[in-house]
Amino acid sequence: MxxxxxxxxxxxxxxxxxxxxxxxxxxxxxxxxxxxxxxxxxxxxxxxxxxxxxxLYLKYIPNWTKEWFNFDSFYSFFPFLIIFVVQFFKTKAVELQKTEINPTNLGLLPLITGLLFYYTGNKADMDLLSGLSLPLLFSGILLLLYGKNLFMIVLPVIILLSLSIPVLPIFRLTTPLQIFLADISAKILNFLNIGAYSLGSNIFIDKYLVTVEAGCTGVKSLSSLLVINFLLFYFKNISVFKKFLIISFSLAISFIGNIIRILLIDFYIIYNGLKGSENFHYYIGLGIFALSLLIILVINEFIEDDKIAASQ
Structure with missing residues (x-):
């Protein structure tokens, strides 16, 4: 193209x-x-x-690749993003070829801003600025070479690629969630007449200590579910309201699923002790994610069937 x-x-x-x-x-x-x-x-x-x-970004590629293909990483949705990009350009190929090329100097603004971000990030050793400079430079070059029309078509790809750059301070989001989930889990255990209390991200159950780690917050599985949803409904001709419903279901399923995950780990430790709890934690996480993904796929299919039935 x-x-x-x-x-x-x-x-x-x-x-x-x-x-x-x-x-x-x-x-x-x-x-x-x-x-x-x-x-x-x-x-x-x-x-x-x-x-x-x-x-310019060769030195960052090894670390970024490690995050992209690590299942325990927040950025583990990257393989799904590759599928989306391939499908996107297959679907939009004809439209892109017919798009009028009209270069614009508006690209100078993101280009210059991106260069400043890159320079500052390298000098100050701030990976966040260096990472954010990539979509800015990419956007500026697209505008300067091809213009606004083509840029607007590929904007969804630019946004998703920007979110996939492993530089966001995710720990600032996971820490309050860890504390909140530990508190909720302790209250549910107390409701079930199991003596437990939370302190920070720790849950104390009799003689056992369970720590709600960053991986238990659901942020990583949520990111993958949201990208998969985007992959599924972007190419569907459904209303914005239905897309909003799908996103809401993803948030709810991810949140509830991870509370269930923490409770199951608590019950495992209560009845079996700490031995084997790490493996149980890992496999129950996979199971909860697979179940959440299955529910999302069914919801997407149901909404699609509903659209077809309505048109008929």
Whole structure:
């Protein structure tokens, strides 16, 4: 898709410069740059730009990859995101090819901002700023090369890719959730006549101590469920209200599922002790996520069937 766009862009730029500035045209011819411009067009100058952009982030790739393909990571939804991106460009291929290329200088704002973020992040060793600079630079280059129309089409991909960059301080979100879930779990155990109390993210049950860790908050499974939902309903022609319902179901299912997970671990420790609790914790987490995913898939299918029935 980018190849014909690049050649068109270079042709338009060259013609505009030649018409507006004869001296510039003479300088190109006399300096030997004409073959160079032809060669860059042949090898797709836009792809070279995006490749140069990726080189800036080579040092971050090992750490980012480790987060993307780690099931216990908040960013473990990345494989689902790859599926979405592939499906997105397959679905939008015709629309992208028909989109008029109209480069705009509006791209200078995110481009310059992204460069400042990248420079500051590297100098101050702030991964958050360095990571946020990537979508800004990418957006600026898209606007400068292809214009607003194409940029708006691929905006969902840019947003999801921005969320997948492993630089967000997730611990600031998980810590209050850990404390809240520990408190809720202790109250439920007391309601069931099991002596328990919570202190911070710890649950004290008789002689046992259960700590609600960051992985038990459901933030990681929630991120994966939300991206899977987006993957499922983005290509459906359903109302915004129904999409909102799907997101709400995801939040509720993730929250309730992780309370059940913590309670099951508590019961396991009460009746079996600490031996084997780590493995139980891991497998019950997988089971809760699989069950939550199954419920979400059924809800999506139900809403789709409802849409088809209504149209008939």
């Amino acid at each position: 980018l190849i014909p766009i690049c050649n068109q862009s270079l042709t338009v730029i060259a013609r505009s410069l030649r018409r507006s500035n004869p001296i510039f045209a003479f300088w190109i011819a006399s300096s030997g740059l004409k073959p160079l411009l032809a060669m860059t067009a042949k090898f797709n100058f836009d792809l070279i730009i995006f490749f140069a952009l990726s080189v």
